[in-house]
Amino acid sequence: MITGAATATICRIPVLLLPSDYYASRYGGTVLQDIDHLSSEDMSVTDTFRVVSRFFDRITRPEQILISLPEAMRIMTNPAETGAVTIALPQDIQGYAYDYPTRFFEKRIWRIERSSPNPARIAEATELLKRAKKPYIIAGGGIHYSEAWNELAALAKNLEFQLVKHMRDVVRYNLIMNYFWEVLDTLEPQVLEKLQKRLMLFSV
Secondary structure, eight states: OHHHHHHHHHTTOOEEEOOEEOOTTOTTOSTTOOOOOTTOSSOOGGGGGGGGOSEEEEOSSGGGHHHHHHHHHHHHTOTTTOSEEEEEEETTGGGOOOOOOGGGGSOOOOOOOOOOOOHHHHHHHHHHHHHOSSEEEEEOTHHHHHTOHHHHHHHHHHHTOEEEEETTSOOOHHHHGGGEEEEEOTTSHHHHHHHHTOSEEEEO
């Protein structure tokens, strides 16, 4: 699960994880959640999710879910913040009863909000592209969230731009793969050397 959570966070894939955790009362000890950390009594193996999650919370009282779960949903529906979201549920808290308000269970539509681009930045990018002799477009995950596959393909075809994608980003291959020059891992030295020779890099 840790590997899956890390992958989801890196690739900005919304995933909700609800792992079990040690008893909040601590009467039962850290049953099956032991970790050799002698200077802390509130740490368990579930804490390993912290470093690979965009949001982490441990529920120690049943009413805390009223605050934690909406925040988790907000993060998962935000393309800029989304990734793995972890809400740890102690074993004894899972059996607690609580008088939750009925509105908490009503259907709610979470809309994916998109920020409008700054007109000044668009004008600046347009002027740079007009003057560029060897434009090199790196297509990222924003193409997927904006559903701009057709627009990107048209841009690459009409202006004859070289188009690449990062190996970890998600794009719709069947629409724009014909316009990809190659698939890159920008951490490789040979790729960095190649990019340095370009007169202009345009990241989407």
